[in-house]
Structure formats: structure tokens, C-alpha cells
Amino acid sequence: MDQAEQLRNIIKKQNQKRHIARVITVTSGKGGVGKSSVTINLALQMKKLGKRVIILDADFGLANVEIMLGIRPMYSLADVLYHGKDVKDIITTTPMGLNFISGGSGLRELVDMTREQLSMLVQKLYELDELADIVIIDTGAGISESVLEFVAVSSEVLLIATPEPTSLTDAYALLKTLHKKEEFLPENTTIKLIANRTFSSKDGKDLYDKLNVVAERFLNFKLEYLGNIPHDQNIMRACIQQKPIIMAYPNSPASLALEQLAIQLSDTDAAVLQNKKGISQMFASLLHFRKR
Secondary structure (H helix, E strand, C coil): CCHHHHHHHHHHHHCCCCCCCEEEEEEECCCCCCHHHHHHHHHHHHHHCCCCEEEEEECCCCCHHHHHHCCCCCCEHHHHHHCCCCHHHCCEECCCCCEEEECHHHCHHHHHCCHHHHHHHHHHHHHHHHHCCEEEEEECCCCCHHHHHHHHCCCEEEEEECCCHHHHHHHHHHHHHHHCCCCCCHHHCEEEEEEEEECCHHHHHHHHHHHHHHHHHHHCCCCEEEEEEECCCHHHHHHHCCCCHHHHCCCCHHHHHHHHHHHHHHCCCHHHHHCCCHHHHHHHHHHHHHHC
16 A cells, blocks of 8 residues: 555545644745735735634745845744644744644655655644635646646636736646646645736626636636735835735725635535635645645
8 A cells, every 4th residue: 555545544534533624725826926925915804804824835935925024034834744744833823813834845745745644634734624715725826847737726716817928828828737637636726816917897807708718719618706806006115024914005996805705705605615625635645636
């Protein structure tokens, strides 16, 4: 019995009696479209709605969440794997009360885990499932293998794009590459588009229509449209202050739009939530396909 099979068996036994967090994976076809900013602000808005939210920063390269929040975590997921830390020990709470975990090198090293580390990780990640109602994974940008792995095994994905032609092209490239991956099952994944930096609500809907029509025609799956976030100069001002815009400028157009998007996410159809995997099951799927 291989490690992935062991992990699936453990999870099967545990799923009947444990709380399972809703996992939302946020991605984009290219950098610079506001993905991490959307992640942070949606997390804060959902926290205001009474949800227990934890961000997992799965961007190995830039760690944008850390930079934007102006924090430097003492620990990462690697400390759970190799230094005996519990999940609660590696959670950093920001000054605005947002909980955050740095993936660090731990995400890369999953494939090299021993049997004992594997069993330990399952139990520790169930702790994360129980500590949060929602885990938001902020992936890297683009179509690197590490990004596609997370998106492919996610049941709920937010795709961030802007009306710029290059953003549209790169978003489609991500979908096209994702579609070729064996582990990606469109029937088990909901991909919702958020149009960022739009100059009108029509811009956002047009962006969705263009992307969805090619996804349906050439990739045979349908996207959902969550909504748009208007272009707002206060976003740059908030970024310079290293504050989320909903904290720095709560009544700005972008903040109000983010509030509505968070409400829509919180009101997600029950059928979608029934398919939620939880963070433990997601990592089990990651390991399974890496081992093949």
C-alpha cells in the first residue's frame, strides 16, 4: 500500500466524525492582476460575516500575502513536518485579526515524506479543518506546476482576471493547461471568475462572456461569474500603507464591491458546499498525483 493510499484510508475513517473546512483556492493566469489583494480582502470580509477564516499562502516565490500585510511569520508548514509544531503554533494572527499560515518549503517537500510523517500530517491538518470554517489558499500566479496542482485538486476556485487582453489570454492559457491535467475533473470543480479593475459592471460581464465562451467551446466546461471589482485608486494608496483596502478605505468603491462578493460567497449554493473536500483531503489528492 503506497503513501497516498494510506492517507486516503485515514481520511475516509476521519471524515465521518470531524468538521471539514470549506477550501477556496484563488489563482490567476498572470501576476499583477490583484490576486493576493482580493484574497486578503475577501478573507477579512468573510471574517466580518462571522466566519473563521485562515489564509494559506501557497506562493513559493513572492509570498505576496506576507508583504501586503507587513508581517513576517515565525513559522511555516515546514515546522509542522520537521520541527514538531502543531498547526495552531504556525498560525500568525495579523493586527487586524486575520489568521495566516505560510506554506514555506513544506509544500514542496510533501512528496518526500516518510510513512510516519504522512500519518502525522493528516492528523495535524485535521486540526486546521477544525480551527477554520474557511481556508483560502493563495496560489502563485501563472501556469507553473505547483499552481496547477492546487487548482486541479480544488473543489472551489476563484479565478482573478482583468479586462486587459493579456490577462484574458493568460487566464485562458491557465484553463487550457489545467484541462489537460489528469487529476482535474471539471464535474467536481467550480471555477468562479472575479473581474478586477473594471471601469464598469459591463466590463466585468464582457470579460466573463469572452472567457466562458471559449472554455465551453474548446474545453467543454462552464465558468461561473461571481462579479467585478471596480478600478479604484485607493487600492494603491492602501497597498503603500500595507493595509487591506477594506480597512484603509472601507467606503471606497472597491471595498463595497468586495463586501458584496464576500456575501455572495457566503451564500454559496448548498450543493457546492456538499462537495467540499477539506484541507486534509486536498493534500491527500496532491500527494496521490505526485506519487504517480
